[in-house]
Each structure stands twice: as structure tokens, then as C-alpha cells.
Amino acid sequence: MSEGRSSTPVQDTGYDGRRRWRALSVGLIAAFMTLLDVSIVNVAVPSIDRALQATPSDLQWVLSGYALTFGLVLVPAGRFGDARGRRTAFVVGVGLFTLTSALAGLARSPEWLVVARLVQGAAAGVVNPQVSGMIQELFRGADRGRAFGLLGATIGISTAVGPLLGGLLIQLGGAEHGWRWVFFVNIPVGIVAMLLGWRLMPTRPTNPAGRGRLDPLGVLLLGAGVTVILLPLVQREQWRGPGKWLLIPAGLLLLAGFALWEHRYARRAQPLFDLRLFTVRSYTLGALIGLIYFAGFTAIFFIFTLYLQMGLGYSALVAGLAITPFALGSALASALGGRVVTRYGRPLVAIGLLAVVAGLVATDLVLAGGPHENVPLRTALPLLVAGLGSGLVIAPNQTLTLSEVPVPMAGSGAGMLQTGQRIGSAAGIAAVGALFFSTLAADRGDWSTAFRHSLLLAAGIVVLALGAAVADIALGHRRSAGRS
Template sequence: MRDRRSVGGTMSEDRSASPVADTGIDDRRRWRALGVGLVAAFMTLLDVSIVNVAVPSIDRALHAGPSDLQWVLSGYALTFGLVLVPAGRFGDARGRRTAFVVGVGLFTLTSALAGLATSATWLIVARLVQGAAAGVVNPQVSGMIQQLFRGADRGRAFGLLGATIGISTAVGPLLGGLLIQLGGAEHGWRWVFFVNIPVGIVAMVLGWRLMPARPGGQPDRHRLDPVGVLLLGAGVTVILLPLVQREQWQGPAKWLLIPLGLVLLAGFALWERRFARHATPLFDLRLFGLRSYTLGSLIGLAYFAGFTAIFFIFTLYLQIGLGYSALVAGLAITPFALGSALASALGGRVVTRYGRPLVAIGLLAVVVGLVATDLVLTGGPHDNVPWRTALPLLVAGLGSGLVIAPNQTLTLSEVPVPMAGSGAGMLQTGQRIGSAAGIAAVGALFFSTLADHRGDWSVAFRHSLLLAAGIIVLALAAAVVDILAGRRKEGPPVNASGRGRGPA
């Protein structure tokens, strides 16, 4: 049995024993705890995309300007990404149950406040705090899977989490359209937020009852590294701000913030290396010595850059360009969501057998589906677009289901349990940055093409769709690199105990 101290630093032994031995939780209870976590993750990730279709209603009700609407949409993603790693580290150190319940409680409260908003400023503040609460919740779910599950069960659990991530992102516009249809044009947008309240209350109660109080039974007494939190938070903020404000901040000067953010992140890396000499760091940089973690994080960043941007431009194309309702626009994305759900369940079960090649196959299917979507719209009429794109989007969704869950399983397969929350938090932070960068790049091409082609929405959508596919090709390249590097070593990518080969 391989000792993990070379990676974890804080570990004195390999914690690959049964979940019962580590946490005192029996098999039935751990699956119930996972179910509660998945419901909470679905709720928080849904709010990334569900608000997109509510923007016209919010504009009318609150007289919000373009900058206000941008912050309603992007402010959530910004604060979400800011707190992922610190929240994951807190859960590792002090207990995931407490962090989970507090995060869900704050998310529920701010959902109510957002639904009651009477001004754009009120709604923006509520969304910023709501995003931070979502960032507290999500790394606890990934960390809990690392803590409670081993081997094939861990693959199944991450498969369910991957399905949750894929479906919540894809089905958001559909649920948003349904709620607006039921609630009416004036107040339907409020129900986009109110729907979280009963779900959040139930998740808080069940989470407190079912989740383990402490990771491994004892609290971690090490400091929580406030300097690292500040450096990481500042770096992520400075990188994301020009991306979320790309339409409001005119001129090229805003892009100078990105190299400044990279300098701050370099300072964070230097500080963490120094801090690790005498205490547990916010994030142990030695995790990047694991090929599975490094390349998996890169795959996640690039895939989410292309994946999230697709729904952004497709919703604009259908609602504004072609005049479809919010409900029809949501229904048009349903084939992708269904494909993702089906393939995620399969991917989680077989990832331990096939490893990274499974992710590569999924990425290839996504690219094929997106290119096919472009082809069915090339030179054709602008009617029946939802029907014409249904089959290629189903193919892309099937591919997506083989990417998100298996990649998360493989990326975190070698991360020691005491670092599971912070490791998952850093993975998700990269995904949030990728989403913001992808929407900025694809959105910029979309609007510039729209202007150059005199308002031809079909051309703008097809060109930006191909850019999204090209970004996903970068993720495919990283997966191929991992496969080729893996063939130089002995053993499968993930063995029966759920751990990989070791540091690259």
C-alpha cells in the first residue's frame, strides 16, 4: 500500500480504509448523505444558468441597465469562484457538515432576498452573496465523496455528481422558462429565486442529520492561512473582473488586469510553498506534481470554457435573434441535458475500467456534435431550429456526460482525503475561470460577427459555436497528452481501490 505523505504532507498514513472505519457512517447513510449533497449542488449550479432567461423580465420589473444585468449574471459566478478553495479548506479542517449547512442556509436566505428585490442594486448584492454561499457548498460535496467512498463506489458517486453538474447547467434555461411562464411576465422571474427556499430548508435539515461532523473524526487545529486566502481571492478577482465586465469597460486597458492577476497568483504560490513548511497550507501545491490532477484540472478549465459558452450564445440566438419564447429556448437545450444525464450515469460506472480514454471519447463526441449543429444550420432556413439541432445536441450531450464526471473522478483520484475539499475547490475554481473566459471570448466573437454581418444571427451563432468547439479541442489535446504519458507507465489509469498511478 503506497504511503501518501509525499503529496499530502499532513498525512501520517494512507486513509483508504472503509468509510465506516473513517466516519462511523454505514452504507445506506452515506448514499443518503450524497443524495442531499447532490440536491444542494444542483440548486446552486442551476442558478448559474437559470437566470439567463429571466433577464428580460428583470429588466422590465426593476428598470435595470446593461451594467446592472451583467452583474446580476456574472457577479454570481465571480463570488462563486472566489470562495471555493477557502471553503474547501475550511471543510477539510473543521468539518464539512458545518460548512455545508451554513452555506445552504445562506444560499436559501439570499435566494429569498433576491426574489423580494425592489431595485437592481438590491438584486445585485443578493446575487453576490448568493454566489459566495454556493461556493461554500460545492467543495463540501466533492470532499464528502472523497471521504465516504472508495473504488468503484467513488466512480459511481462522481458519476452522479457529474450528471448533476451537466444537467443543472443545461436544464437551467428550461426551468427558468417554465417558472416565468407560470409566474407571469411581471413576477415570474421572482420564482426563479423563490423555488430555492423549500429545497434549501430541507437540505439543511437532512444535511445536519446525515453528513459526517468531522473529516476523519478529529478537527484539524492548523491555521486556515488568511494570507493565502487574500492572495488567491485577489488574484482570481483581478482575472475575472475584465471578463465579467467586458461589455461595460470599454477599451483594451481592462485586459492589463489579467497579467496583474497572474502576478498575484504567483505570489500566492510562493506564499503557499513557504507556509507549507510549518503548517497546513490553503492549497498544497504538491498536488500539481500529480499528472492526473494537473492535466485533469486543465481539461476541466478548457472544457467549461467551451461548454458553458454554448448555452449563452444559443439562448441569445433563439430568444433575441429568432424570437422564440424563454420556454421554447429552454426546451431546445433539453436534448443536450438528456444526453448528458444518460451518459453521466454510465461514465461514472465505467471510468475505473477505461480511465482517461473515456474522457477523450466524450470530448471528441462533443466536438462532433457541435460541428454537426453548425452544419445543419448552414445555408438552411431559420425556422424549426430547435428540431433541427436536437440530434446533434443530443450527441454533444452524450459526450459531455462522458467528460464531466469521469474527469472529476480521475482528477481527484490521488488527492488525499484531508485535502479533498481544497483540491476539489481549486478544480472548480479553474472551471469558473474557464466559464467566464469562454463566455467572454465566444460572446465577443458572437457580437462582432453580428455587427459585421448586418444582424445575421445565424452566422454569428455558427461562427461562435465553432470557436467553442475549438476551445474544447484544447481539452481533448490535454486528454491525449495524459493518455500518451500513461502508456509509458505500468498499470491502469485508476485501479480497483480508486487511486491512480502516482505523481507524474
């Protein structure tokens, strides 16, 4: 049953319409801040390199270490919020994120900065599943679609606008110290989010049965599996030779051990992640779509920033501005997608994926025969189309994926969904980045060809996500026909 924006309480949570939207606003601010730090640091790498004399390995860990620890704690943090209440986890996570942002901005050595980024990523992983879980807890029906639409817009915009905001801060702060403001900007936002979060976030656990034990062996197996899979992806440039890829099947074995343990543990207590969620078609295929889409989606900004700054000599600010059409399109379509997803379902996601593919292919076509002048202007329209498509993917897919997840499992379910997205992002950047650099080496520094080839690979990855969406639609039609 849909609920309006009036003061009608949501079941027995004690939250009227106004208070739950205020709580959501605080959660979205914190989510934006943590997700922004996935991409904002990309444009600061040259300044960090000059200021701290960092090695390529140091810089890789500054960028990828954040994503690694982010993905590592999502599911345990979501389970903790389900079992103990979201307010404590949210406030502690935001507080730790704010502190480590200050420490990162004050870094005097590469090692200092890497450690700060690792802890900062873990703090971000604590915060984000509380926001998704809170939406599951406080919103129902069409309002839940709107809330997830806003969260999807936050995810898409924060990823796309990161390079622009980073370039602007570096421009204002100067080449020597501008990179520090990329981290310092989080401090006032984090303090406000902590204070408001303590006042507005839900305090009661949604799964009191899980208070006793938090499944430490499950946490260890899941963490080890995710780490072993992500390590060769985030260290692909530093670890030479094919041996590193053996870690991926080793990680998959650890995750298989995690699944077996969770199945056994569920017989006597509440597991870290209830595997029965994977029997829900909307959750399983939605999580798969998210994993594959983020592999293509995130890689686009990585290679485009390299192409513009290192290949064509544009400033960090101009490189950020070039990505703005995608961000604007994503924002507009996310707001629309969140409102209509309950009406159109997974076909809306398929339309969005098709638009993303069309926009990326069009971007490749306008750069054919390069190099060209005014690349940011040439790519503005096709990137706007891709952004509009992306807005119809992220928010609606998140809504549909979590729509049938029981509220007591909301935090861990959302955490597993985001863990898949983090793994997809790392895998996509590794694959697309490898093609980019190998083409660059083979063609003796032809940046335009390297970008176009890798862009088409990213588009191909999005096509795979489209295939998963079409499969979900077909299975849904088959089930409907069987009932009639």
C-alpha cells in the first residue's frame, strides 16, 4: 500500500511523513559524501604525486584501497544495523569518515595517506547500508520508489560529479595544496550529518533476533573472499605476470565456503547474510545487473579523465566539466525513474541500459578519425544521452532489487548489493583500463584510439547487463503466463 507525504506513520516506526523524509535527507547527504570520494580523488592524483613524491603503487592504493575496504565491510555493517539499530552504526561511520578525511588532508607522506584512505573506505562501508536499510524500514509503496530514486540519483551524480568538484577545489586551492581540500571539504558536511543523524536516524533494531551473535566466521570468510578477489584487480598495474589472477578463483572458493557456512549457520542462528534472498528472482537478477553495469559505468569516467588530462592536455577542471552532461542527465532521469519504476518495472531498466549503450556508441562515433579539438563539446550530447539512460538504471534497479527483501534483512541485503557493485567497479576498471593502456602502447601513444576501443568495451559490458534485464523480463512474462 502506497503512503503519501502526509503525517501518516509507517507501520509502528513512530516516523510521520515529514520526519522520515528529513531522515532520508541526512542519509543521502552522508551517502553522497562517501560515494563522492570514490571518484573525486582521480583528478587529484598528479598533485598528490608532486606533493608527496608517491610511487605508482602508493597512488594505486590511494585510489583503489578506498574501494577495497569500502566493499569489505558493507555486509557486516548492514547486518549490524539490522541487529543493533541504524543510528549508532550511521553516526559512528560518519564520525570515523570525517576524522579520516581530516587525517588524509593533513598527510605528510604517502604511507600516511594510504592508511587514512583505507580506514576512510571502511567508514564509508559502514554508512551506506544504513541508508538503504532505512529506506526499506521507513518507506512503503510508491514512496519507497521515490526514496530509492533519490538514492540512485545520489549514487549516479556523486560518481559523475566527483571529477568536476575535485578539479574545482584544486583550481581554487592551488596546484600544491588543492588536493588537500578534496578531503577537507568532507569535515563540515560530516559534522552536520553526525548531529542530524543522531537526532533523526531510526534507533530500534529491525531484526532483534540477530542481536546475540554477529557470525564472526561468516564475516571472516566473506571479508577474505572479497579481499582476495579485489586485490589483483586494484593492483593490476603493480603486480606483473599472470600469477596474480590465480587469486580470483581462490577468492571464489572462499566465497563458496562462506555460502556453505551461512547455510549451516542459519539452522541455529541468524546468519550474516540469508542465502534465501538469492531464491528471489528480483534480488538475484537485480544484483547481477548492478554488478555488471557498474563494471562498465564506473570505467567510463576513469578512461575519459585519463584521455582528457594526459592525452589531450586539458586541466582537471575542464576534464570535470566534460563529464557534467552525464551527471545532469543521470540526475534528471533518476528523479523520473524513482517515480515511475513501480508502474513499469524492469522494462524501464532495460530502456535505460539501451540508452547508455546508444550514448557510448555515439560518443565513439563523434571521436572517429581523431584527434579533434573541443572534445568536451563534441561529447556533451552523447554523454547526456548516456547519463539519461544511467538515471533509469541505477535507481530503478535498486528499488526493484530490494523490493521483495524483508525489512529485517534490509541492511545485509543492501550491503551485499553494494558489495557486488564495488567488485564490478574494480573488475571493470581493470579490464577496460588494461585495454586502454595496451592499445596506447601498441599504437605508440594514440590516445584517441585507446579511448575509443576501451569505450566500446565498456559499452559491451553494459550490453551484458541489458541481457540480464531482458532475461528477468522474459522470466516475469513466463511466470505471469503460467498463472493465467
